[in-house]
Every structure is written in structure tokens, then in C-alpha cells.
Amino acid sequence: MDSLYVVMPAYNEEDNIEQVVTDWYQVLDGKSEYSRIVIADFGSNDNTHKILEDLKNSKYPKLEILKNDNQFHGPKVLALYRYAIENGADYIFQTDSDGQTNPMEFDDFWNLREQYAGLFGNRTVRGDGNDRAFVEKVVCLCLKLYFGVNIPDANAPFRLMKASVLDKYMDRFSDNYNLPNIMITTFFSFYKEKIAFKEITFKPRQGGKNSLNIPKIVKIGWNALGDFSEFKRGMR
Template sequence: NTRDILEGLRGELPGLRVLKTEINSGHGRAIRMGYESAIKEYVFQVDSDNQFDPGDFRKLYELRDDYDFIVGLRKTRCDPAHRLILSKTIRLAIFLIFGVWIKDANCPFRLIKRKVLIELLEPIDKDALAPNIMVSILAKKKGVRMTEVPVAHYGRKTGSVSIIKWKLIRFALGGLRQLVVFRKNLMLQGMQHEHKRKK
């Protein structure tokens, strides 16, 4: 598995840190833990399921001086139909709830300036099911220098999908509820900020 491979690489890569949790705390918490543990100027996130071309990293890296938040855009997604439908539903939901249009808000191939990322994470609940979506939304809403870059995407050839269809639907509904609550919280924070400004 991924952990064993990374542990094996520690001898070759002295700077490699392998983060562990005692229990499987879910994808959202794992993403957040990785983000909050980062120490360098830029944070690159990619899933370890071999669905991306590592060479596409350079496309993002070359734009780092022009943008603080660079997200991959899976122009041709090699995923099952139900995942494609879910992705389109999320895109529409984000637009209807937040009024912003992001083509691939949950793409797990992204390069972000750490200082910007930490600020974006602050208002997001620790138990968020899909922090990448919320981070993308906030970046767009706050006017962060953000862009989406077309990247290759391949069908899964190794490993297994950890969420079966019915669980994915339940996960998606839970995520949608969190987005609605997130929107309400942002509105409340905005009103509080406006109230303090007028005082």
C-alpha cells in the first residue's frame, strides 16, 4: 500500500515525512492534516491512485509566479458514469449556493501557496468531508489569484475505490449539507465583519 511504499523511500529521500493516523479518519481529514503539516512555500496535493500524469506538475509549477492557487482541470475524466454525474452536480450546486463557477473544484491535483492555503483553511470545519471543494470556493470568493490548468486523467488501474455507489451518494448528500452550512457561516461572518466595521 501507499504507506509501505513511502516508508521504503525514506532511506532515499531524507526529507520525506510520512504522516500517519491511528485509525482511518477519512479522506477529508487526511487532506487537511497534510495541508496543515506542510512547511514549504508551496503545497502540492495529488491522490495516489495513478490517475494523473506526474509530468503535468510542471504545468502548474511554471505558473506559480502568476497565481497563488493553481488547480488541475480534468478535461477528459476517466471515471465511472456515476462519478461524472456527481461532479457535474457539485459544479452546479457550487454555482447555485455560492454564485461562483469552478469547473473542477475537487480536483486532487493542485499547487497552492502555503500562506494562502492556511488562511483559506481557517474558516473550514475540521470535519469537512471535502475540504478541497471549500478551499476552492473560498479562493474564488476572496479573489485569490486562481486558475485551472488542463491535465491528463486516466482510469484507475491499481488499488480499489474505497466508497461504493450507495455510500458515495450518502457521502455526497452529507457534503451538500456541509456546503449549505458553510455558506450560512460565511454569511454570518460577513455580517459580523460589517457590523464591526461600522462601529
């Protein structure tokens, strides 16, 4: 049976985290006994970590908690990917811990896992606002101009990947890189891994406060243009 690691970054998600873990823990049913949910929550200054520890000790033995990851979202995601690969995952599924994605849509991805190296969510309707949808469109346009790839949604936190394929690209990232999911989607597309994009629902944040606002996103995006140029030089 294939082992699945469901990985999630978390930051100050005390309002969401128990329901999110409860909902996503169910997707481990029918998978290898070595399957896990792994959450990176370093830097949270609310009760996120305590809630996770209580859930692990009382209900969910396959829940694991990374404590020594970076505070920021991108480095957390990289730490989670590396942890899953190092611990022998066959497949890695990444989502976020804010309750915006729907675990009922997971099986549509899982049932196609043998046909694709990567299956990526496509948020055709976004519950988090038109401003973020616009930012995503700009990102996808930049990726087309820089790398010649046609990607409908580069950064969706709903992605199932073969760990062996993802591992090929992990050494391209520094530990503190901010936008790994965007570049992972780009690498899979640029190097013509077999991938597909499937429409998913994307709800408004279910609680808590997003740590990124539009000015911060714009600043990260501006810095990303230099990163894109650096990655492009290495892809020629």
C-alpha cells in the same frame, strides 16, 4: 528557492504506492532543500505503510509519512495541509496516490506559481468513469447555486496553492471534514483569490480498489448540502 510540499493521502495503495512515489519524487528537483513529499496512510491494512517506510529508508530521504491522521480521505488531506503549513512550505501541491494523475504535467503549474494564488486541475476527460464525472458536474452546479461561483472542476486532486493563501481558510474546517478540496476551491473563487483552471489528464486507477463507491459518494454529497448551508452563513 521556493519550498514545495507535495502531499498525498493514501489508503490501501500497495499496488500503486512505490511507482507513485518514484514518479512524483522527481518534481522536488530544483526546489528548496526543505521541499518534501508527505503521505498520510493511516488506516491502511495492507503493505502500504511498510513500502513507504522502506522507500524512505532506502531511496527517498525527503519522503515523510504521517501516521496519526484520520482514516478517511478528507481528514487526511486537511492533516497534510496543516502539516505543510506548520513546517514552512511556500507552496503546497496536492494529488492522490492511486496513479491517476501525471507528474509530467506538474511543471506547467509550477512555472505559473508566482502569477496565481491557486492553480487547479480541470479533468475534461476522466478515466474513472462517466458516473464520477456526472457527480462532479452536480457538485459544481450546487456550488454555483449556493455560492455563486463558476467552477469547472471543484475536487480535482491536482492543485498547486500558495501556502499563505490556503492558511487563511484552514480554520474554517473541523479536523474530520470530508470534502475540504471542494470548499477550498470554492473559497478561493468566492473571495476572488487569483486562480486558474488548467486541463489535466486523468487516468483510470492504476491498481488497488477505490474505497468510495457511488452509493457512498451520494451519501457524502447529501450530507454536504447541509455543510454548504453552514459555510454559506459564515461567508456572508
